[in-house]
Amino acid sequence: MTHRILIVEDEPSIAELIAINLTHAGYEVERALQTDLALNMMRDQLPSLLILDWMLPGKSGVQFAKELRANERTRSLPILMLTAKSDESDKVLGLDSGADDYVTKPFSPKELVARVKAILRRQTPLEDSGPLAVGPLRMDPLSHRVTAVWPNMEPQSIPLGPTEYRLLQFLMSNPERVHSRTNLLDKVWGNEVYIEERTVDVHIKRLRAALSPTDCDRYIETVRGSGYRITKMPTQT
Incomplete structure (x- = not known):
């Protein structure tokens, strides 16, 4: 193609x-x-x-x-x-x-x-890891869909851009672990020499904005001086 x-x-x-x-x-x-x-x-x-x-x-x-x-x-x-x-x-x-x-x-x-x-x-998804779930977030790599599933509520679809999707897929595949910007660049962007570390912050911000309408943005946490992680038990309520 x-x-x-x-x-x-x-x-x-x-x-x-x-x-x-x-x-x-x-x-x-x-x-x-x-x-x-x-x-x-x-x-x-x-x-x-x-x-x-x-x-x-x-x-x-x-x-x-x-x-x-x-x-x-x-x-x-x-x-x-x-x-x-x-x-x-x-x-x-x-x-x-x-x-x-x-x-x-x-x-x-x-x-x-x-x-x-x-x-x-980066339009190509990361290696298929099967369905993923962290907190209310559900990801199906086969259908390329992300949904928020809260008790007593209908599943809510979460539209993501390709980079934000890859970023979330990597985080959900490695929950509770803190990932430095350098590590995220390597795993999500493929260690591309022209990408600056500040780019990671911008895409984390865009990912949180996409998750915010379903109240899932708080599951993406910033660890000061270290990087980012996705958690099953956010400290922010």
């Missing part, structure tokens, strides 16, 4: 550079100059991944990413944010908006292709 990648970039020379390198890497590439056109191109079929520039005419990439994450159909669409903003606060804002990764301009085409491959690789 050939992955289709949509580039939303208003600078033709940059879009062309990205498209050439991704095409050489074996991907099918489409381009859009602004978000409205990109939305029309995604109406019939979603791409495998969206490369989204931060500064776009009409609507910023950050706002567009937030809208995509708020829509059930596009909630799990992988997004790589591309921007000239390089401050850590800007990186966090880009990730908080819903991006799965962040590349600053000027960039190395080789690095960008590596990041694209890494994001697409």
Whole structure:
């Protein structure tokens, strides 16, 4: 299966550079100059991944990413944010908006292709460990479904993006153990050299936000100075 990648970039020379390198890497590439056109191109079929520039005419990439994450159909669409903003606060804002990764301009085409491959690789679930259960949380890797099961209540479905799903799957496979950011990067992200440890914090935040409506976010605990764990008996009530 050939992955289709949509580039939303208003600078033709940059879009062309990205498209050439991704095409050489074996991907099918489409381009859009602004978000409205990109939305029309995604109406019939979603791409495998969206490369989204931060500064776009009409609507910023950050706002567009937030809208995509708020829509059930596009909630799990992988997004790589591309921007000239390089401050850590800007990186966090880009990730908080819903991006799965962040590349600053000027960039190395080789690095960008590596990041694209890494994001697409994370769409594949971790090794099947069978059904998992921690507290009210239930995960069925075969159906790729996560539900909250509380006494005397109907099971509630919990939609997760691919990275948050892999993160939760790893935590549920190893309950009560504290996992450092480095260990999570290795086990969930595959020890990818371009991923920063701060990325783990952002995805933990997004995982908690997804679990919050079912009151399951408190089962993900922060162990100060050490990392994160999932517990059957949360201290927070």
